[in-house]
Amino acid sequence: MVGNQLMRSLQRTLAVSLLVLCGILAGYLGYHITHRPSLIALDSALAAQPPAAASGPASGAAFPAGAPAPAAAQPAGPAAKSAPADASGAPTKAPAVPETLPDVRMPDLSGTERSLHDYLGHPLVINFWATWCEPCRREMPLLQQLWTQYRSTGLDVVGIAVDSRAAVQQYLRTTHVGYPLLVGEDEGSAAVARFGIEPVLPFSVFADAQGRIVAVKIGELHRDDANFIIAAVEQVTRGRESLPQARAAIAAELRQLAIQRAKQAAQPGGGA
Numbered sequence: 001m002v003g004n005q006l007m008r009s010l011q012r013t014l015a016v017s018l019l020v021l022c023g024i025l026a027g028y029l030g031y032h033i034t035h036r037p038s039l040i041a042l043d044s045a046l047a048a049q050p051p052a053a054a055s056g057p058a059s060g061a062a063f064p065a066g067a068p069a070p071a072a073a074q075p076a077g078p079a080a081k082s083a084p085a086d087a088s089g090a091p092t093k094a095p096a097v098p099e100t101l102p103d104v105r106m107p108d109l110s111g112t113e114r115s116l117h118d119y120l121g122h123p124l125v126i127n128f129w130a131t132w133c134e135p136c137r138r139e140m141p142l143l144q145q146l147w148t149q150y151r152s153t154g155l156d157v158v159g160i161a162v163d164s165r166a167a168v169q170q171y172l173r174t175t176h177v178g179y180p181l182l183v184g185e186d187e188g189s190a191a192v193a194r195f196g197i198e199p200v201l202p203f204s205v206f207a208d209a210q211g212r213i214v215a216v217k218i219g220e221l222h223r224d225d226a227n228f229i230i231a232a233v234e235q236v237t238r239g240r241e242s243l244p245q246a247r248a249a250i251a252a253e254l255r256q257l258a259i260q261r262a263k264q265a266a267q268p269g270g271g272a
Helices: 002-026 042-047 134-153 165-172 185-194 223-237 243-266
Strands: 061-063 105-107 113-115 124-129 156-161 181-183 203-207 213-218
Touching: 105 181, 105 185, 124 134, 124 185, 134 156, 134 223, 156 185, 165 181, 181 185, 203 223, 213 223, 213 243, 223 243
Parallel strands: 124 156, 156 181
Antiparallel strands: 061 213, 105 113, 124 203, 203 213
């Protein structure tokens, strides 16, 4: 009896340690991009692996502009393709997250072409998603709440659906989304590449009023993550904090939040 209790205690301790380690690694790991591979749902891929293996970019990861993007976990959705190679057979260098918003152009739901530069002049949250992506669907009510809560302060939310127009229109019949949506499979994949991001969903890009990218949040967005990042973007927009200061603060805070969620998930009844 004592031996069984000791074994269970050791197993719980090991599980907590592994999850905490994953949360810490989420704030540090660098990554490279592949060339227009199939998109995968990141959080689902991580959930399908044991904790020790899920040391790729967890949902607490945030990456500054100019840095390479994180490597994806093993895909749980459509299979990812291998990285491209140059004429000599050597892998090509991964692009970095740009310092400012690229001039991404995509049609909206009415078919009218829009540019992300149309939304400059106030802080932005740009969310990449797809109807088949479960964590994308889970975070959409939060994005709607953020748009409702913060738009009076000038913040805007723009969704980019890497999906077919028919699938998005079908999804919106049962799900209310008030913020602007841009839609396109090929255009969406190209937009992902323009942001220098490993092709996984969901991810959210936070930019200030000048279009400078402050943070890229890989994985499902949580309320505490969003509130902290938006507050940091506001400080940058008002000139009260420099970009390097804001980026460092965001990385540190999201790392701690990821650790806290990992600890809670490891507790009995804490959930996945």
